[in-house]
Amino acid sequence: MKKIIRVLTLTLAFAVLCGSFATIAYAKDLAECHHCNTTGEFHCKVCNNTGEVTCGVCGGEGKSKCTGESGKGCDDGYYTCPNCNGDGKMRNGAGEVLDEGVCGNCNGSGKMRCVACHTVPGWNICPGCDGKGKQECQSSNCKDSKAVGWKCHYCMGAGYLLTNFWPGENDGIQNVPVNGDLIWMDDGKSHVYSNGSVSSEPASYHNVSFGTGSWKIGDVTVTADKTGTQKISTIEIITLTNFDPDTMEVRVVDEDGDGLILKVTNGKTSISANDHDGGIPYDLTFMVFEKEAVPGGNEGDDENNNNGDNPNQAGKYIVWFGEGSWKIGDVTVTADKTNGQYLTETDIITLTNFDPDTMEVRVEAENGFRTTLFVTNGKTSISAHSQTIDSVPKDIAFSVVAKEASPGGNEDGENNNDGMDNNPDPDNGEEPIVIPPDRNQDFEIPPAESGGAEKTASAAVEVGKMTSEEQEHYAGLTDEELNGKLVNVQSILQTVRPGEFAADTEELINDVAELNGIDTLEEAKIFPLSFEGHEDLGFPIAVTVRLEKGVLKGDSDLFVYHILEDRSIESLGKAEYTTYDDGSVESITFYTTGFSSFFTSSKELNIDIPAAFPWPLLAAVLVGVIVVLLVVTIVLRRKRKKV
Numbered sequence: 001m002k003k004i005i006r007v008l009t010l011t012l013a014f015a016v017l018c019g020s021f022a023t024i025a026y027a028k029d030l031a032e033c034h035h036c037n038t039t040g041e042f043h044c045k046v047c048n049n050t051g052e053v054t055c056g057v058c059g060g061e062g063k064s065k066c067t068g069e070s071g072k073g074c075d076d077g078y079y080t081c082p083n084c085n086g087d088g089k090m091r092n093g094a095g096e097v098l099d100e101g102v103c104g105n106c107n108g109s110g111k112m113r114c115v116a117c118h119t120v121p122g123w124n125i126c127p128g129c130d131g132k133g134k135q136e137c138q139s140s141n142c143k144d145s146k147a148v149g150w151k152c153h154y155c156m157g158a159g160y161l162l163t164n165f166w167p168g169e170n171d172g173i174q175n176v177p178v179n180g181d182l183i184w185m186d187d188g189k190s191h192v193y194s195n196g197s198v199s200s201e202p203a204s205y206h207n208v209s210f211g212t213g214s215w216k217i218g219d220v221t222v223t224a225d226k227t228g229t230q231k232i233s234t235i236e237i238i239t240l241t242n243f244d245p246d247t248m249e250v251r252v253v254d255e256d257g258d259g260l261i262l263k264v265t266n267g268k269t270s271i272s273a274n275d276h277d278g279g280i281p282y283d284l285t286f287m288v289f290e291k292e293a294v295p296g297g298n299e300g301d302d303e304n305n306n307n308g309d310n311p312n313q314a315g316k317y318i319v320w321f322g323e324g325s326w327k328i329g330d331v332t333v334t335a336d337k338t339n340g341q342y343l344t345e346t347d348i349i350t351l352t353n354f355d356p357d358t359m360e361v362r363v364e365a366e367n368g369f370r371t372t373l374f375v376t377n378g379k380t381s382i383s384a385h386s387q388t389i390d391s392v393p394k395d396i397a398f399s400v401v402a403k404e405a406s407p408g409g410n411e412d413g414e415n416n417n418d419g420m421d422n423n424p425d426p427d428n429g430e431e432p433i434v435i436p437p438d439r440n441q442d443f444e445i446p447p448a449e450s451g452g453a454e455k456t457a458s459a460a461v462e463v464g465k466m467t468s469e470e471q472e473h474y475a476g477l478t479d480e481e482l483n484g485k486l487v488n489v490q491s492i493l494q495t496v497r498p499g500e501f502a503a504d505t506e507e508l509i510n511d512v513a514e515l516n517g518i519d520t521l522e523e524a525k526i527f528p529l530s531f532e533g534h535e536d537l538g539f540p541i542a543v544t545v546r547l548e549k550g551v552l553k554g555d556s557d558l559f560v561y562h563i564l565e566d567r568s569i570e571s572l573g574k575a576e577y578t579t580y581d582d583g584s585v586e587s588i589t590f591y592t593t594g595f596s597s598f599f600t601s602s603k604e605l606n607i608d609i610p611a612a613f614p615w616p617l618l619a620a621v622l623v624g625v626i627v628v629l630l631v632v633t634i635v636l637r638r639k640r641k642k643v
Contacts (some may be wrong), residue, residue: 057128066117077121
């Protein structure tokens with residue numbers, strides 16, 4: 001009996017746990033459906049939810065008075081007999097009435113049946129309603145709502161809409177609010193749905209940095225279902241893979257280093273799953289630690305540590321190492337630390353394969369702070385910074401870079417006490433800083449400071465246009481890698497030459513035209529957009545090229561094609577364009593993941609150009625064979641002479 005009670009108790013506890021967790025797991029973002037004012041119902045003012053309205057052709061009669069055949073008229077389904085003029089009497093050929101007999105045409109009735117209204121004598125069936133007197137209500141909302149039982153077809157009766165709507169999601173099931181859901185209001189604020197109503201308390205959101213979403217704990221790699229910086233609600237579920245609660249723990253840390261421990265249940269957690277009673281900062285960093293390695297020291301509340309939630313004791317820094325590996329030329333440099341680490345100013349960081357003659361260590365912060373660290377015998381620390389600065393930010397990124405690519409600037413910090421390198425010197429090989437402040441937001445690549453072509457071509461990064469794989473690649477690039485790509489794009493944009501062929505592209509474009517049966521390039525609006533330089537981005541950017549007035553007509557679709565480095569061609573699809581007042585193209589916008597040269601066309605082209613026969617190679621081989629034969633012939637003749 002005791003065993004049975006024990007099993008039932010455990011089962012009940014498990015069920016309660018699952019039930020409470022499910023409340024959070026299904027939390028989602030919703031908005032009030034304004035089409036039905038959250039009622040979930042639809043009321044058609046035109047037909048009063050009958051689906052029918054009075055026929056506008058017949059006024060609800062279902063029929064109309066028959067006018068008869070042309071020139072004959074119709075009187076209650078009959079017209080006057082033309083042979084007897086309606087008297088029914090027989091006449092001879094001269095039209096004279098005979099004494100005997102009746103009109104053979106109408107059989108003496110004087111009337112003929114009107115065939116134009118043969119269904120109902122004297123009436124025609126209304127073609128607008130097929131005689132029913134009613135027509136289907138033509139309101140599209142009415143038709144759609146009728147098909148779903150007079151529910152609001154936008155929310156399918158739920159009264160709420162998913163804010164990240166995709167076809168099929170607002171099915172009346174997925175968008176039904178449950179406890180814990182966030183309801184967005186007209187004022188832009190969100191409130192929590194609880195017990196069948198929307199609370200008056202606004203829900204909180206946080207800007208959470210997940211980095212790469214991966215942490216190495218011993219021999220185990222823990223991954224989160226989120227990467228980069230994301231705006232998430234307090235109750236949004238964060239799923240962890242390979243998380244071990246016995247040996248690991250999760251913390252979220254603010255910019256000052258103050259942190260909160262998050263409870264993890266079955267590999268899932270949320271910002272709300274913390275042990276803190278006060279408010280939660282907006283900007284947070286999410287990290288997974290080995291339990292015994294989590295800083296803290298005195299965990300209890302005592303005279304030396306009044307707040308056990310603060311992991312940033314003893315002046316510790318949050319240092320991001322990423323994978324702890326950097327490729328410098330042909331050499332891979334590794335650190336003895338990976339991912340996010342809490343370090344004091346004097347904690348030793350050991351580097352393998354570091355060459356001080358060709359490499360340097362850099363630490364950077366999101367506010368633009370940047371400085372280098374001295375390395376002695378492969379060892380360094382945060383205290384070994386090269387600049388005279390008041391302090392190092394508490395949240396910094398650690399990286400190893402090639403020395404020639406490092407920032408210069410004022411090393412003594414006399415005019416730059418915060419360590420920021422806001423004025424790079426191109427003459428000294430320094431790159432400008434063009435990376436966006438927030439990678440989750442769209443941003444325009446700023447124009448280069450020199451040259452005038454930046455006015456002709458521009459580009460922007462649009463995160464919403466990226467696939468999930470492209471977003472992952474984009475988020476995984478280091479600031480240095482991303483900045484290098486964008487700076488190169490910045491330079492390439494300056495070289496644009498609309499209407500001019502790049503080197504070795506004119507023949508290729510003409511081959512494409514010939515393959516598609518195009519006589520002249522102008523006929524098909526084949527217009528070159530030449531750029532100097534190449535860049536493989538791995539994510540799409542929107543490129544806009546402005547044209548002079550009148551150079552390209554804008555009276556049809558424009559398709560864009562990209563000429564790759566290997567001279568193959570890829571289709572970029574249909575471009576967007578604006579026009580001048582004369583109808584010519586003013587600007588062309590298209591999306592590309594790489595740079596070289598492009599061209600437009602008024603139609604989709606066959607770009608599978610057959611490989612050219614290698615005549616030059618064949619000629620070279622033939623020349624070589626001839627030379628060999630001549631040499632052999634000469635040698636043989638000399639041998640014969642000797643004999």
